[in-house]
Amino acid sequence: MTSNSSADKFGSSGHHSQILAALPHAHQVIEVREQAKSAWAEAFQVRILDSQGLEHKYFMKTSYGHHGREALRGEFEGTSAIHAITPEFCPRPIAWGTFTSQPDTHFYLCKYFEFAEGIPSPSPFCEKLARLHSRSCGLVDNFGFHCTTYNGDLPQDNTWCPSWEQFFSRGMRHVLRVRETRAGPNPELEALLPNLFDKVIPRLLRALESDGRKIKPSLIHGDLWYGNASVIRKTGDPVIYDPACFWAHNEYELGNWHPERNRFGKEFYQEYHRHIPKSDPVEDYDDRNVLYGLRFNLHAATLFPDKVEFLELVLRTLRYLTEKYQMNAE
Numbered sequence: 001m002t003s004n005s006s007a008d009k010f011g012s013s014g015h016h017s018q019i020l021a022a023l024p025h026a027h028q029v030i031e032v033r034e035q036a037k038s039a040w041a042e043a044f045q046v047r048i049l050d051s052q053g054l055e056h057k058y059f060m061k062t063s064y065g066h067h068g069r070e071a072l073r074g075e076f077e078g079t080s081a082i083h084a085i086t087p088e089f090c091p092r093p094i095a096w097g098t099f100t101s102q103p104d105t106h107f108y109l110c111k112y113f114e115f116a117e118g119i120p121s122p123s124p125f126c127e128k129l130a131r132l133h134s135r136s137c138g139l140v141d142n143f144g145f146h147c148t149t150y151n152g153d154l155p156q157d158n159t160w161c162p163s164w165e166q167f168f169s170r171g172m173r174h175v176l177r178v179r180e181t182r183a184g185p186n187p188e189l190e191a192l193l194p195n196l197f198d199k200v201i202p203r204l205l206r207a208l209e210s211d212g213r214k215i216k217p218s219l220i221h222g223d224l225w226y227g228n229a230s231v232i233r234k235t236g237d238p239v240i241y242d243p244a245c246f247w248a249h250n251e252y253e254l255g256n257w258h259p260e261r262n263r264f265g266k267e268f269y270q271e272y273h274r275h276i277p278k279s280d281p282v283e284d285y286d287d288r289n290v291l292y293g294l295r296f297n298l299h300a301a302t303l304f305p306d307k308v309e310f311l312e313l314v315l316r317t318l319r320y321l322t323e324k325y326q327m328n329a330e
Contacts, residue, residue, distance in 0.1 A: 015099055022095035022109055023058060025050045032060065040068065040153035045112060057112040059091065064104055067153055072096050072108040074149035078245030079110065081219055086132045090240050113239060115230040119263060120238035122271040125229065128238055129221075130275030133250040136219035143167040143217050145246035151223045152303045154178060158246045164215045165205040168252075168295075169197060175298050183305035188315055195322040203325050204288050207281050208249065215279065217247035223299075224253055225262040251279055255292020259300075259313065287324070290317060 016029040023046075030047040037043070046058040063072055076096040083090050091111040099105045144160035144167060157174035161167035176193070180186075208215050221228070222244035229240050254272065257264035278285045294317045301310040 015101065018097070018099060018107075019046060019060070019109070020048070022097070023048060023056075024094075026056075027051045030055065038152070040071070046109070058094070059110050059112040061108045063106055067150070067155065069098065069106040070148050070155065071150040071153065072106050074147055074244070075108050075242065077147050078145075078149050078222070078243035079241070081245055082132060082221065082240070082243060085135050085219060086128060088237065089128045089132060090243075110241075113230075114233040116233045116236070118231070119226045120229055120231050122267045125238040126268055126271035127275060129224075129240075129253070130272055133218040133220070133253070134276060136217075136247075137250070138216040139219070140217050140247050143247050143249075149222060149244045149246060151244045151299045154299055154302050156222070156244060156246065164208060164217075164249050165201060167248075168205055169201050172201075172295055172298070173197075175295065175302055179298065179302040179305070182302060183311075186311065189311070189318070192315070192318040192322050195326050196318060200291065200321045200325045204284055204291050207284060208279060213280055215249050218250040219245060220248045220250065220253040222246055222248075222253070224256050225296075226264060249279070250276060251285075251288060252292045255289055255294075256296045258289050258293025259297055287321070291321060294318065294321070 015032075019029055019032070020026045026048045028049045030049060031045075033045045033047075035043045035045050041061050041063040044060040044062070046060050048056050048058070050056060061072060061075070063069070073096055076093050079090055079093040083092055091113060094109040094111070096108040097106065099107065142160040142162050143164055145158035148155050148158055150156065154175065155178070157171050159170070161170065176189075207213070221240055223242065224240060228242045229238060231237065232239055254269060256262055257268060279288075294314065297310060297313040297317060300307075301314050304310055
Protein backbone atom coordinates (compact mmCIF):
# COMPACT_ATOMS: atom_id res chain seq x y z
CA MET A 1 0.00 0.00 0.00
CA THR A 2 1.39 3.41 -0.93
CA SER A 3 0.12 6.63 0.54
CA ASN A 4 -2.03 9.00 -1.47
CA SER A 5 -0.38 12.00 0.23
CA SER A 6 2.76 13.80 -0.87
CA ALA A 7 3.20 14.72 2.80
CA ASP A 8 3.43 11.05 3.82
CA LYS A 9 6.88 10.71 5.37
CA PHE A 10 6.40 7.07 6.32
CA GLY A 11 4.99 5.80 3.06
CA SER A 12 6.88 2.50 2.77
CA SER A 13 5.02 -0.78 2.97
CA GLY A 14 7.34 -1.85 5.78
CA HIS A 15 6.38 1.11 7.93
CA HIS A 16 2.71 0.70 7.11
CA SER A 17 2.68 -3.01 7.96
CA GLN A 18 4.05 -2.26 11.42
CA ILE A 19 1.51 0.51 11.97
CA LEU A 20 -1.30 -1.80 10.87
CA ALA A 21 -0.06 -4.57 13.16
CA ALA A 22 -0.13 -2.21 16.15
CA LEU A 23 -3.57 -0.70 15.54
CA PRO A 24 -6.75 -2.59 16.42
CA HIS A 25 -8.94 -3.62 13.48
CA ALA A 26 -6.78 -1.65 11.03
CA HIS A 27 -6.98 -2.79 7.42
CA GLN A 28 -5.30 -0.09 5.32
CA VAL A 29 -3.18 2.99 5.95
CA ILE A 30 -4.55 5.95 4.01
CA GLU A 31 -2.11 8.62 5.08
CA VAL A 32 0.67 9.47 7.53
CA ARG A 33 0.80 13.27 7.66
CA GLU A 34 3.40 15.31 9.54
CA GLN A 35 1.85 17.77 12.00
CA ALA A 36 4.69 19.14 14.11
CA LYS A 37 8.43 18.86 14.62
CA SER A 38 10.84 19.65 17.45
CA ALA A 39 14.57 19.29 17.87
CA TRP A 40 14.09 15.75 19.20
CA ALA A 41 10.85 14.32 17.77
CA GLU A 42 8.24 14.54 15.01
CA ALA A 43 4.46 14.20 15.30
CA PHE A 44 2.09 12.72 12.71
CA GLN A 45 -1.59 12.08 12.12
CA VAL A 46 -2.19 8.51 10.93
CA ARG A 47 -5.41 7.83 8.98
CA ILE A 48 -6.50 4.21 8.49
CA LEU A 49 -9.47 2.25 7.22
CA ASP A 50 -10.80 -0.65 9.28
CA SER A 51 -12.15 -3.89 7.85
CA GLN A 52 -15.60 -2.29 7.52
CA GLY A 53 -14.24 0.59 5.45
CA LEU A 54 -14.59 3.14 8.28
CA GLU A 55 -11.89 5.75 8.77
CA HIS A 56 -10.03 6.24 12.06
CA LYS A 57 -7.29 8.67 13.12
CA TYR A 58 -4.34 8.06 15.42
CA PHE A 59 -1.43 10.10 16.71
CA MET A 60 2.12 8.92 16.06
CA LYS A 61 5.37 10.37 17.37
CA THR A 62 8.77 9.34 16.02
CA SER A 63 12.27 9.87 17.32
CA TYR A 64 15.78 8.64 16.61
CA GLY A 65 18.73 6.96 18.29
CA HIS A 66 19.06 5.46 21.75
CA HIS A 67 17.67 8.46 23.62
CA GLY A 68 14.82 8.77 21.15
CA ARG A 69 13.90 5.15 21.76
CA GLU A 70 14.03 5.49 25.54
CA ALA A 71 12.06 8.76 25.44
CA LEU A 72 9.22 7.13 23.51
CA ARG A 73 9.29 4.12 25.80
CA GLY A 74 9.03 6.50 28.76
CA GLU A 75 6.13 8.34 27.11
CA PHE A 76 4.28 5.08 26.51
CA GLU A 77 4.87 3.81 30.05
CA GLY A 78 3.99 7.17 31.62
CA THR A 79 0.82 7.61 29.57
CA SER A 80 -0.15 4.02 30.36
CA ALA A 81 0.24 4.73 34.09
CA ILE A 82 -1.90 7.91 33.86
CA HIS A 83 -4.49 6.14 31.72
CA ALA A 84 -4.79 3.29 34.22
CA ILE A 85 -5.75 5.78 36.96
CA THR A 86 -7.61 8.52 35.06
CA PRO A 87 -8.43 7.16 31.57
CA GLU A 88 -10.52 10.24 30.78
CA PHE A 89 -7.54 12.56 31.27
CA CYS A 90 -5.12 11.40 28.56
CA PRO A 91 -5.11 9.75 25.13
CA ARG A 92 -5.21 5.96 25.24
CA PRO A 93 -1.68 4.66 24.53
CA ILE A 94 -1.57 1.88 21.96
CA ALA A 95 2.00 0.83 21.12
CA TRP A 96 5.61 1.84 20.87
CA GLY A 97 8.55 0.24 19.12
CA THR A 98 11.21 0.43 16.43
CA PHE A 99 10.66 0.28 12.66
CA THR A 100 12.34 -2.95 11.57
CA SER A 101 13.18 -1.48 8.17
CA GLN A 102 14.75 1.58 9.85
CA PRO A 103 16.35 0.38 13.12
CA ASP A 104 17.39 3.86 14.27
CA THR A 105 13.81 5.19 14.02
CA HIS A 106 11.28 4.60 16.78
CA PHE A 107 7.55 5.27 17.14
CA TYR A 108 4.79 5.77 19.69
CA LEU A 109 1.08 5.44 18.82
CA CYS A 110 -1.97 6.64 20.75
CA LYS A 111 -5.55 7.79 20.25
CA TYR A 112 -5.94 10.99 18.22
CA PHE A 113 -7.95 14.03 19.37
CA GLU A 114 -8.83 17.25 17.60
CA PHE A 115 -8.02 20.08 20.00
CA ALA A 116 -9.72 23.43 20.49
CA GLU A 117 -7.69 26.63 20.69
CA GLY A 118 -6.34 27.84 24.03
CA ILE A 119 -5.58 26.19 27.37
CA PRO A 120 -8.07 24.33 29.59
CA SER A 121 -10.26 26.22 32.06
CA PRO A 122 -8.90 26.02 35.62
CA SER A 123 -11.86 24.26 37.26
CA PRO A 124 -12.27 21.08 35.17
CA PHE A 125 -8.56 20.83 34.49
CA CYS A 126 -7.49 21.06 38.14
CA GLU A 127 -10.27 18.75 39.27
CA LYS A 128 -8.97 16.03 36.94
CA LEU A 129 -5.35 16.66 37.88
CA ALA A 130 -6.22 16.42 41.58
CA ARG A 131 -8.10 13.19 40.81
CA LEU A 132 -4.95 11.73 39.23
CA HIS A 133 -2.85 12.72 42.25
CA SER A 134 -5.32 11.61 44.91
CA ARG A 135 -6.27 8.29 43.30
CA SER A 136 -2.62 7.35 42.85
CA CYS A 137 -1.46 8.57 46.27
CA GLY A 138 0.08 5.73 48.24
CA LEU A 139 -0.19 3.09 45.49
CA VAL A 140 3.60 2.73 45.66
CA ASP A 141 5.89 3.10 48.66
CA ASN A 142 8.86 4.87 47.07
CA PHE A 143 9.56 7.87 44.85
CA GLY A 144 10.69 7.20 41.28
CA PHE A 145 9.50 5.27 38.25
CA HIS A 146 10.17 1.86 36.72
CA CYS A 147 11.91 3.32 33.65
CA THR A 148 13.65 6.50 32.53
CA THR A 149 11.29 9.28 31.44
CA TYR A 150 12.27 12.38 29.51
CA ASN A 151 11.54 16.10 29.50
CA GLY A 152 12.14 16.67 25.79
CA ASP A 153 15.52 15.05 25.23
CA LEU A 154 16.49 15.38 28.90
CA PRO A 155 16.52 12.01 30.71
CA GLN A 156 15.44 12.03 34.35
CA ASP A 157 16.99 9.94 37.12
CA ASN A 158 13.97 7.95 38.32
CA THR A 159 15.83 5.48 40.52
CA TRP A 160 13.52 4.42 43.36
CA CYS A 161 14.10 6.10 46.72
CA PRO A 162 12.14 5.99 50.02
CA SER A 163 12.87 9.65 50.85
CA TRP A 164 11.43 12.56 48.87
CA GLU A 165 14.26 14.86 49.95
CA GLN A 166 16.88 12.38 48.76
CA PHE A 167 15.05 11.63 45.53
CA PHE A 168 14.63 15.33 44.71
CA SER A 169 18.29 16.10 45.50
CA ARG A 170 19.55 13.24 43.36
CA GLY A 171 17.32 14.30 40.47
CA MET A 172 18.58 17.89 40.69
CA ARG A 173 22.21 16.76 40.68
CA HIS A 174 21.55 14.60 37.63
CA VAL A 175 20.02 17.49 35.65
CA LEU A 176 22.89 19.76 36.68
CA ARG A 177 25.40 17.21 35.34
CA VAL A 178 23.54 17.00 32.03
CA ARG A 179 23.40 20.81 31.78
CA GLU A 180 27.14 21.12 32.37
CA THR A 181 27.86 18.45 29.77
CA ARG A 182 25.80 20.35 27.21
CA ALA A 183 26.62 23.95 28.11
CA GLY A 184 29.86 23.87 30.10
CA PRO A 185 30.53 25.04 33.66
CA ASN A 186 29.16 28.28 35.11
CA PRO A 187 31.14 29.71 38.05
CA GLU A 188 28.21 31.54 39.67
CA LEU A 189 25.99 28.49 39.45
CA GLU A 190 28.69 26.29 40.97
CA ALA A 191 29.19 28.76 43.83
CA LEU A 192 25.49 28.67 44.73
CA LEU A 193 25.01 24.92 44.66
CA PRO A 194 26.54 23.95 48.03
CA ASN A 195 23.99 26.08 49.89
CA LEU A 196 21.19 24.67 47.75
CA PHE A 197 21.99 21.09 48.68
CA ASP A 198 23.29 21.65 52.22
CA LYS A 199 20.72 24.17 53.46
CA VAL A 200 17.80 24.97 51.14
CA ILE A 201 16.66 21.49 50.17
CA PRO A 202 17.01 20.02 53.69
CA ARG A 203 15.23 23.03 55.21
CA LEU A 204 12.24 22.94 52.82
CA LEU A 205 11.83 19.22 52.07
CA ARG A 206 12.98 17.47 55.22
CA ALA A 207 10.18 19.21 57.11
CA LEU A 208 7.65 17.33 54.94
CA GLU A 209 8.91 14.05 56.43
CA SER A 210 9.64 15.15 60.02
CA ASP A 211 7.72 15.42 63.31
CA GLY A 212 5.32 12.64 62.37
CA ARG A 213 4.62 13.99 58.86
CA LYS A 214 4.95 11.73 55.84
CA ILE A 215 4.63 12.29 52.10
CA LYS A 216 2.98 9.49 50.16
CA PRO A 217 4.05 9.32 46.50
CA SER A 218 1.54 10.41 43.85
CA LEU A 219 1.82 9.78 40.13
CA ILE A 220 2.62 13.07 38.41
CA HIS A 221 2.66 14.06 34.75
CA GLY A 222 6.07 15.63 35.36
CA ASP A 223 6.13 18.22 32.55
CA LEU A 224 2.74 19.87 32.86
CA TRP A 225 3.07 23.17 31.05
CA TYR A 226 0.41 24.66 28.79
CA GLY A 227 1.92 23.02 25.70
CA ASN A 228 1.14 19.58 27.13
CA ALA A 229 -2.51 20.27 28.02
CA SER A 230 -5.44 20.93 25.70
CA VAL A 231 -9.20 20.76 25.34
CA ILE A 232 -10.86 18.09 23.18
CA ARG A 233 -12.82 19.98 20.54
CA LYS A 234 -15.69 17.48 20.39
CA THR A 235 -16.37 17.19 24.14
CA GLY A 236 -14.75 20.25 25.74
CA ASP A 237 -12.89 17.99 28.19
CA PRO A 238 -9.34 18.79 29.31
CA VAL A 239 -6.64 16.28 28.42
CA ILE A 240 -2.90 15.98 29.10
CA TYR A 241 -0.17 14.26 27.06
CA ASP A 242 3.60 14.01 26.48
CA PRO A 243 4.33 13.13 30.14
CA ALA A 244 7.62 12.78 32.00
CA CYS A 245 6.09 10.71 34.78
CA PHE A 246 7.37 9.58 38.12
CA TRP A 247 5.97 9.13 41.62
CA ALA A 248 6.56 12.32 43.58
CA HIS A 249 5.26 14.80 46.13
CA ASN A 250 2.07 15.95 44.42
CA GLU A 251 3.02 19.64 44.82
CA TYR A 252 6.07 19.08 42.61
CA GLU A 253 3.68 19.03 39.64
CA LEU A 254 2.71 22.64 40.38
CA GLY A 255 6.33 23.79 40.31
CA ASN A 256 6.11 23.88 36.54
CA TRP A 257 3.43 26.56 36.87
CA HIS A 258 5.72 28.91 38.78
CA PRO A 259 7.54 30.20 35.68
CA GLU A 260 5.21 32.78 34.11
CA ARG A 261 5.94 31.44 30.62
CA ASN A 262 3.79 28.40 31.39
CA ARG A 263 0.52 30.39 31.60
CA PHE A 264 -1.04 28.54 34.54
CA GLY A 265 -1.69 31.41 36.93
CA LYS A 266 -2.97 31.81 40.48
CA GLU A 267 -6.47 30.62 39.62
CA PHE A 268 -5.03 27.20 38.70
CA TYR A 269 -3.31 26.90 42.08
CA GLN A 270 -6.50 27.95 43.85
CA GLU A 271 -8.64 25.45 41.96
CA TYR A 272 -6.18 22.63 42.55
CA HIS A 273 -6.07 23.24 46.29
CA ARG A 274 -9.85 23.22 46.49
CA HIS A 275 -9.42 19.45 45.98
CA ILE A 276 -6.07 18.73 47.65
CA PRO A 277 -4.91 20.91 50.58
CA LYS A 278 -1.39 22.30 50.77
CA SER A 279 1.04 20.00 52.55
CA ASP A 280 2.27 20.76 56.04
CA PRO A 281 4.14 22.83 56.96
CA VAL A 282 1.84 25.19 55.05
CA GLU A 283 4.03 28.18 55.85
CA ASP A 284 6.75 26.68 53.62
CA TYR A 285 4.40 26.20 50.68
CA ASP A 286 5.40 29.26 48.64
CA ASP A 287 9.11 28.56 48.88
CA ARG A 288 8.60 24.86 48.15
CA ASN A 289 6.88 25.96 44.95
CA VAL A 290 9.83 28.23 44.16
CA LEU A 291 12.21 25.30 44.77
CA TYR A 292 10.19 22.98 42.54
CA GLY A 293 10.00 25.72 39.91
CA LEU A 294 13.80 25.94 40.07
CA ARG A 295 14.09 22.43 38.72
CA PHE A 296 11.81 23.22 35.79
CA ASN A 297 13.84 26.33 34.99
CA LEU A 298 16.93 24.14 35.14
CA HIS A 299 15.25 21.78 32.66
CA ALA A 300 14.74 24.73 30.30
CA ALA A 301 18.35 25.85 30.70
CA THR A 302 19.48 22.31 29.86
CA LEU A 303 17.16 21.81 26.91
CA PHE A 304 18.08 25.20 25.42
CA PRO A 305 21.65 25.96 26.57
CA ASP A 306 22.00 28.81 24.07
CA LYS A 307 19.14 30.78 25.66
CA VAL A 308 20.87 32.68 28.45
CA GLU A 309 17.57 33.91 29.89
CA PHE A 310 16.77 30.40 31.18
CA LEU A 311 20.05 30.13 33.06
CA GLU A 312 19.51 33.62 34.45
CA LEU A 313 16.15 32.48 35.86
CA VAL A 314 17.95 29.58 37.55
CA LEU A 315 20.55 31.91 39.03
CA ARG A 316 17.96 34.45 40.17
CA THR A 317 15.97 31.77 41.97
CA LEU A 318 19.08 30.28 43.53
CA ARG A 319 20.15 33.69 44.83
CA TYR A 320 16.77 34.19 46.48
CA LEU A 321 16.63 30.75 48.11
CA THR A 322 20.24 30.54 49.23
CA GLU A 323 20.30 34.07 50.67
CA LYS A 324 17.08 33.49 52.58
CA TYR A 325 17.90 30.08 54.01
CA GLN A 326 21.59 30.69 54.57
CA MET A 327 20.63 33.71 56.69
CA ASN A 328 18.01 31.68 58.57
CA ALA A 329 20.45 28.85 59.15
CA GLU A 330 22.98 31.21 60.66
